[in-house]
Amino acid sequence: MPYDFRSDTVTKPTEAMYRAMSVAELGDDVLGDDPTVKRLEEHCAEMLDKEAALFVPSGTMANLLAVFLHCRPGDELLCEDNSHVYIYEQGGYAQINSVCVRPLPGRRGIFDAKTLVGAIHEPNLHFPNPKSVFLENTHNRGGGSIWPFETLEDVCRAARQRGLTLHLDGARLLNAVVATGRVVREWTHPFDTVSLCFSKGLGAPVGSVLAGPVDWIHLARRRRKVLGGGMRQSGILAAAALHALDHHVERLAEDHRNAQMLAARIREMPQDLIRLKYDATDTNMVFFEIAKPQGTAQRFCEELARHGVLMLPTGPTTVRAVTHLNVDATAVEKAAEAIADALGLKVP
Numbered sequence: 001m002p003y004d005f006r007s008d009t010v011t012k013p014t015e016a017m018y019r020a021m022s023v024a025e026l027g028d029d030v031l032g033d034d035p036t037v038k039r040l041e042e043h044c045a046e047m048l049d050k051e052a053a054l055f056v057p058s059g060t061m062a063n064l065l066a067v068f069l070h071c072r073p074g075d076e077l078l079c080e081d082n083s084h085v086y087i088y089e090q091g092g093y094a095q096i097n098s099v100c101v102r103p104l105p106g107r108r109g110i111f112d113a114k115t116l117v118g119a120i121h122e123p124n125l126h127f128p129n130p131k132s133v134f135l136e137n138t139h140n141r142g143g144g145s146i147w148p149f150e151t152l153e154d155v156c157r158a159a160r161q162r163g164l165t166l167h168l169d170g171a172r173l174l175n176a177v178v179a180t181g182r183v184v185r186e187w188t189h190p191f192d193t194v195s196l197c198f199s200k201g202l203g204a205p206v207g208s209v210l211a212g213p214v215d216w217i218h219l220a221r222r223r224r225k226v227l228g229g230g231m232r233q234s235g236i237l238a239a240a241a242l243h244a245l246d247h248h249v250e251r252l253a254e255d256h257r258n259a260q261m262l263a264a265r266i267r268e269m270p271q272d273l274i275r276l277k278y279d280a281t282d283t284n285m286v287f288f289e290i291a292k293p294q295g296t297a298q299r300f301c302e303e304l305a306r307h308g309v310l311m312l313p314t315g316p317t318t319v320r321a322v323t324h325l326n327v328d329a330t331a332v333e334k335a336a337e338a339i340a341d342a343l344g345l346k347v348p
């Protein structure tokens with residue numbers, strides 16, 4: 001088995017998670033009587049401090065439903081220009097919801113209130129209607145970066161003052177919670193809706209949740225059905241998510257330590273061959289750049305694979321490594337050795 005650092009989505013259920021799934025009480029969730037799904041939705045609504053929540057198959061669907069709830073066709077959604085909803089979801093906001101996006105420049109996924117305010121159009125016949133702001137915390141392409149809390153509050157306040165609604169793409173929100181010690185509801189309070197993935201660092205096989213006002217979640221439930229996201233005995237998946245929330249949250253700190261270790265090893269390597277893309281490793285992601293003569297990120301990852309280590313090329317010379325519950329400190333050591341080998345360095 002290779003050491004798989006491509007993503008925190010690759011985790012397999014633990015024995016205990018399989019057990020929880022196998023004893024879950026099931027019903028038909030489309031008919032509204034799967035007790036385990038209901039329990040998960042209630043638990044998440046409370047945890048995220050919103051009135052209601054909806055279990056959905058993926059984070060992409062959670063964001064797609066959020067766009068639907070916040071914007072009408074022709075409205076404009078403002079988000080950072082490297083955000084997941086803008087880059088990695090096939091432009092579902094336009095394809096499915098007929099919504100425009102105004103991408104804002106950021107640093108590691110983060111922008112300030114001034115940038116937001118400067119991008120909001122005055123009402124004018126020529127412009128789409130600025131309607132909603134989507135933030136991402138932690139930020140995936142920003143390298144698992146955490147929003148500075150005051151910046152996040154400022155941006156949300158500025159959005160509110162101008163009548164914009166707010167969605168938090170919190171696919172990895174709990175990584176930010178564990179890394180900062182700041183509780184979930186502080187992070188979610190400024191937002192109308194919040195999404196969270198169970199299939200990332202939390203280690204469940206499938207699923208995300210979207211939380212928000214009860215009437216909005218009612219609309220989202222209808223919309224989920226027409227998108228083909230109505231699931232039947234989905235309690236089997238909800239049980240995995242509940243197990244993950246009970247057992248896999250505090251341990252995210254371990255992933256963060258392992259990411260720090262990997263970053264430290266890369267920092268020790270010759271900077272003309274390899275260098276970290278970002279100074280700080282906030283959570284469970286490490287991005288690094290391969291110097292051109294070493295070839296492309298694609299070729300470098302193929303070489304790593306021959307050493308039994310999988311990582312993900314995310315640009316011509318950029319590689320991403322993500323830590324999670326199936327890669328421990330030993331795996332990090334193997335990864336560092338594989339990188340050194342692939343660079344032709346002597347391993348000390």
Ligand SMILES: *Cc1c(COP(=O)(O)O)cnc(C)c1O
Nearest residue numbers: 058059060061084136140169171
């Ligand atoms: C993974 C991810 C999503 C989408 O989740 P899928 O379950 O892969 O569709 C959304 N937002 C962010 C920030 C993510 O990292």
